[in-house]
Amino acid sequence: MTEMALAPGAGMDKYILTLYVAGQTQKSIAAFANLKRICEEHLEGRYSINVVDVAKHPEVAIEHQILALPTLVRQVPKPIRKLIGDLSNTEKALLAMEISPAT
């Protein structure tokens, strides 16, 4: 999976997110797709997603205490938040990332 970054938009809080996955599994693909959708819907222009394949970089998994996969980590804004799963439960994902649904 390639790493990608989207240019952050101006104003409001920026979201810097890291998605840890292990290879191109069904769950990783689903997680990325779900994340992308949520961000587009609620954080348009003010987020960046960094995807890390821990199967290729196990030391990163060790360093960041990654146990379950996929894991989404919200680096910014602080505090750091961890969310595991393929993000199929949008409600829970929004809650965990403290993203208020766009109105």
Add this chain to the structure above:
Amino acid sequence: MSSAQAEPELGLQKAPTGIEGFDAITYGGLPKGRPTLVCGSAGCGKTLFAMEFLVRGALEFGEPGVFVAFEESPEDLATNVASLGFDLADLQAKNLIRIDYVKVDRAEIEESGEYDLEGLFIRLNHFIDQIGAKRVVLDTIETIFSGLSNQAILRNELQRLFHWLKDKGVTAVITGERGSGQLTRQGLEEYVSDCVILLDHRVIDEVSTRRMRIVKYRGTVHGTNEYPFLIDEEGFTVLPVTNMSLVHSVTQERVSTGVAALDEMLGGEGVYRGSSILLTGTSGTGKSSLCAHFADATCRRGEKCIYFAFEEAVEQIVRNMQTIGVDLRGWIDQGLLIIQATRPMHHGLEMHLATMQRMIARVQPSTVIVDPISNLQSIGSNMAISAMLIRLVDFLKARTITALFSNLTSGDQNREMTEVGLSSIMDNWILLRDIELNGERNRGLYVLKSRGTNHSNQIREFLITRNGVHLRNVYLGPEGVLTGSARVAQEARERERQALAKESYERQRALSERKKRALEAQIAALQAEIDAEDLLATSEARDEDARLTRSKDDLQEMLSSRTARNVMNNRQGE
């Protein structure tokens, strides 16, 4: 999945743990290349067992290992096992051990949708490959159940993990906390089917005892008893560390007990090296004094002795024995004598046994003294003490170590019945007893049994003097044996009789001397008489001669006076 069936009926390969005693009861260790579940309640020693398995594997068996810690941070772990002499930092630097701390904090983690534990697999795999690990510890994996909520996923993942470990060919120890109604809270025993070990820590009569049981060990024989174990500064020890067979090498060599007269009673040469001696007696009969002599005799031969004292402190023993002329301090300073003084209540029986065995294994003495074993009754039943002593005696015999056990018996009980039923396991039995007579209490000693020696059947009086212990013959009188002042009185009478006899002899001698002298005087007087007679006789003879001469002269004279007349004729005619 597949590699588990690699060697199906060929007997299980085992991975030695290096844990003292454990490899003996499992006939070789844990199942190699398979996971083993070690479960027990909090504080039972699971983590320590797992860590020792890993560290010894790395150090002694060339099998590096990965420790996955779910509960303790690496720093805490390192501190905890440092007390056992394990330097985790050093082992990690040498690539022998890897520690992965997996932090599972429910407060930090939210869940949304499906997930797996691939992260754990990846980390573990990374470490295993990094150092070529052959051993893995997961301590305590159940922690993830409290950190993550999707039980179905977790169970599935655990099963996958155990299979994966088998495929990986690592020998794994998985620890689990004891749950109610089952061995572990999450029923891990369902997934780990090869070997399950249960650790237990209980307190009986205020003394803590640790026990271990092998609940299951598929495809191999194993001991099924509950085995006591202990954890001390040298790690984990499972007892018995010795097997219980009755195969000991024996020797003809005799060693002195330190009391010459006692050696004499024991067939003239003391006890066999490597035999066991039971020394029973009521309080104050001199058991410890005899023990001290025994220790002293050992050290005099230049051999080492360990004295396990359960009653007195080291300094007290040294001082007290000084007063009877036994200098233990010198032997201690020379390193030949080690006095190990502990209160029995300090540990449970098993711990005592293990500490003793460890010390004996380290010091390798030729003599061991336990004074007194009866004090152990405060911490164990007679059966438990007996079992412990049998193990200790076997352990000592296997090493040809001569052992002396003192045992305090209460005054009123049958003296020939030891409380803990020890006599059958002891080779020699020396009894010290009070002999009450004439309002006195004295000490008597006799040899009740001595296997393989022509021992004396006599009671000796046991004296403790400033110059040590002495045995005296007792006098047999009409009322039985005479001891103490009765013996002294008897001795006095004996002396008196001897004195009297001597006196009368002297008198007799003087008398006959006098008589002889009188006779001699008589002889002298008679001789004088004889001499006088002789003298008389001689003088008479001389007188007679003189008279004869004189008469001849007279005749001549007469003849000449008658002149020429025919005097001659006349004379002739007469």
